[in-house]
Amino acid sequence: MQVLIADSFESAGLDALRAAGCEVTYQPAAKDAALVEAVAAAAPDVLIVRSTKVPEDVLRAGPLKLVVRAGAGYNTIDVATASRLGIYVANCPGKNSVAVAELAFGLIAALDRRIADNVADLRAGVWNKAEYGKARGLFGRTLGLIGLGGIGSAMVPRAQAFGMPVVAWSRSLTDARAAELGIVRAESPLEVAAQADVVSVHLALNGATRGLLGADFFAAMRPGAYFVNTARGEVIDQDALAAAVRDKGVRAGLDVFAGEPSGGKGEFHPDIVDLPGVYGTHHIGASTDQAQQAIADEAVRIVTVFAATGEVPNVVNLARVTPAGRTVIIRHLDRPGVLAATLDAISRGGLNVQEMENVVFSGGEAAVARINLEGTLTDAVVQAIRANDSVLDVQVIAL
Structure with missing residues (x-):
């Protein structure tokens, strides 16, 4: 290959x-x-x-x-x-859940202690303990999670180790799962924004999540809260976040940006990273050995x-739902030409095969085929299939 x-x-x-x-x-x-x-x-x-x-x-x-x-x-x-x-x-x-969760918590701690600003000033010869000795601390602060897949779930024990209660929203999160994790389930992203001192985003980018966190979300965040995005830049309205940084004192840690370069090096200067209180990294969430x-x-x-x-683990683009309306189950002798004759009858009937499998019984004498069909399966087609001497039985099931 x-x-x-x-x-x-x-x-x-x-x-x-x-x-x-x-x-x-x-x-x-x-x-x-x-x-x-x-x-x-x-x-x-x-x-x-x-x-x-x-x-x-x-x-x-x-x-x-x-x-x-x-x-x-x-x-x-x-x-x-x-x-x-x-x-x-x-x-x-x-496979990168732990690595991304580690970076997300690194950004959270860095925002609280303003670590990057400390380092920059000290390298510039400026000693400013009076300014940088004003951190709030994370213990007892509420962490809000938007998305609770592998990475979001990896955030939970890390937050609990920091003594941070967790409120989370995910389309798949149930009350039972929340209780199992020891967290609070929110009804919406806005509810997370309103309840959390720190918000961390862990959403896949798709049609439903693109631009999901917009002006209303950032308006609901608490003044001075922290916002971390290690997911995808396109799930947020970056201009709305910038406005929240300027107007509400929100601090942001961003590892991802809309329109970022695809390669390892290049010119890139999003305006938001120039704002005080914004720390940016280079989409390095998964970049650990x-x-x-x-x-x-x-x-x-x-x-x-x-x-x-010929099978593909983790395939993402096979149809979960097909237009098939009927399944025809054919028990037959395991002989050459049986399936070819069956498919010929289906084709002549104007039907489209959506999914098909054929498995052999132990001993190799007989087999069973399951064929999902799109179109109107008529009695004439069924009878044409049954007419083959090697067909033992035909069963039709509505989907």
Whole structure:
């Protein structure tokens, strides 16, 4: 299997792919037009990326079967085009949770003690203990979490170790789960904003979360509260946050920004980082040795399972719901041509196969096929399937 890696990748991961029989092309600097050329030249089955963007022209440049995002999010990949082209997209969820949670808490502590400003002044020869000795402290302060997936969940025990009660909102959070974690479930992000002294965001970027935290959210935050975003820059209204920093004394720790560079280096100067009380880092949440090794191991697992079985762990672009309205279950003798005749009858009936599986009973004498169909399954089609001497039984189930 041909694998192109267009980002930095652990050397142990490269060795593991090669040991699994993959032919690996490693071009960590390939971006934009250079990536299109690399895909066209290498003709890979699999493309592995971290922060590198994968737009439509990259997906169409070669015979790609699978794109693996070596990380949790996948908003840098044109998933819609990949789906149209029949290209799997997979990610590596949960492997960087601890690393991102560690950075989020580092930013929280830094905001409270104004660590970056301390360092800057001391390097400039300024001693200002009178100013910097005014921290509020975190013990007893309420931490609000927006999103409670792997990273948000990793924040909970760390907050509790700091003596911080937690209030959280997530679409999937139930009262039972909140009680199990020892936290309070909020009904909305606005409720979290109103109750928390510190807000930390842990949302995946998608159509439902883009711009979710806007002017009303920041208006609901307490004056002087802290806001940390280690998720994606696009989930917030950055201008509204800047207004809250200026007008309400909100302090912000930001590891992510809208429109940030995709590469490891480049020119980038968002206006918000010039505001007093805003600390920015370089989208480094997942950038620990531990996290990168775990992500590389998972990316290798995805590729090797795909090569061996054709299945894709962590695939993100298969339909959860299809237009299928009927399932036809066919028990049949395990002989050549039975499924071909069945599919021919389905095709002549104007039906579209949405999903299909065929499994063999022990002993290899008989098998059962389950086929989900879109369209009107008529008695004539069912009878045509039954007419095959090797078909033992046909059952139809409405979905």
